[in-house]
Amino acid sequence: MADRYLRLTGTAPGRFLTRRLGLPQPAALARWSAERPALDGGLLHLTAGRSALDLAPVLARTGTGPAGSDRTAAVVLDATGVRDVEALAEVHAALHPVVRSVAASGRVVVLGAPLDPADHHQAAAQQALEGFTRSLGKEIGRGRTVNLVRLTDAAAAESTLRFLLSPKSAYVSGQMIEVGADREPPLAEPAPVDPDRPLSGRTALVTGAARGIGEAVAETLARDGARVVVLDVPQAEHDARRVAERLGGTALLLDMTSADAGARIAEELPDGLDLLIHNAGITRDRRLVNMPAERWISVLEVNLASVLRTTDALLKDGTLKRGGRIVATASIAGIAGNAGQTNYGASKAGIVGLVRSLAPRALDEHGVTVNAVAPGFIETKMTAAVPLFIREAGRRMNSLAQGGLPADVAETTAWLAHPASGAVNGQVVRVCGQSLLGA
Secondary structure, three states: OOOHHHHHHOOHHHHHHHHHHOOOOOOOOOOOOOOOOOOOOEEEEEEEEOOOOOOHHHHHOOOOEOOOOOOEEEEEEEEEEOOOHHHHHHHHHHHOOOHHHEEEEEEEEEEEOOOOOOOHHHHHHHHHHHHHHHHHHHHOOOOOEEEEEEEOOOHHHHHHHHHHOOHHHOOOOOOEEEEOOOOOOOOOOOOOOOOOOOOOOOEEEEEOOOOHHHHHHHHHHHHOOOEEEEEEOHHHHHHHHHHHHHHOOEEEEOOOOOOOHHHHHHHHOOOOEEEEEEOOOOOOOOOHHHOOHHHHHHHHHHHHHHHHHHHHHHHHOOOEEEEEEEEEEOOOHHHHOOOOOHHHHHHHHHHHHHHHHHHHHHHHHHOOEEEEEEEOOEOOHHHHOOOHHHHHHHHHOEOOOOOEOHHHHHHHHHHHHOOOOOOOOOOEEEEOOOEOOOO
């Protein structure tokens, strides 16, 4: 369903009226397209504290223009060298004069260092960057985003910086992403020749891919070169086959809650799997006092138990190959909670626990990274059926004052699935426009 309020605020009378009434003024977001694959403008690189990072080669490959362009599309502040409260003054001094000059739908990325457990002054100063980033994200406006990346190796963070400094991250704001050293084993196949199709030669399984967010994820992975297996329940056969045919992939009709789901996937993919995208999920909303046991059990079974079972099976039997990626779908309902969704919130919080626990072991034992996306209010057929006032609240209660699109979740998933994202592991990235709840 179209966001008519967003359209209204894009007109001169609408801007005047909403400004006079003190109402939210969302800006139309500049999202990725083949015609506009990069931000329109230059990149400003600033430093606070004494940094040891050599960022110039990495930033030169992000696709954002150098400083000196007519407008500033992005600002990268290297604050990895901030080690005390006094150095935080340099953060203010660097960004205070330039924030207003960042173009609409522009980007501010703050780079920080891991917290040093042996130096509480450094830890305090670096943690301060998180509060600073989230606060700036809530006030910067005009469709601009602000994110924090903690890193130790500039080269290992290249795929993350490319994502955050591109239109693909339009609905990702107020996030803190940790990037470690890339400990993945080298892949047997050579690096992809075409940087626009980084997933060439890889097979991706997307669950719940017959419609909605899952369909968008499958479409984006196919765009990036992956051979996509569209998995959905037998009842969705028509839509699953339609999507698979359109993307040049294959359809797999399977109930993920069946005990042998993992074995059946392995049987269908004798050559193995590179990308396992857990998207399938259901809601059975009702307040706890009115919720029968079957509503509770069904949601936990589809959204969490089936993910655990199939992941364990595909890792154990080696179907998921070394250098592979697991990306699961959590939700801000699992982070902040949501009335009427104790079952759904529990299942999605369980996904967060799965990622945090499994990620280090899966990388060490199987050479596979494990991450999650946590969508907020995304414009789908399901949210279109939500009552008007609740739907409007969901759209406006974030820093961008609008709902996201399935493509926003898909682009975030594609970044986590990228061959160069091996240093991103154990992260839960909210795709919520910086929701004012739980963010």
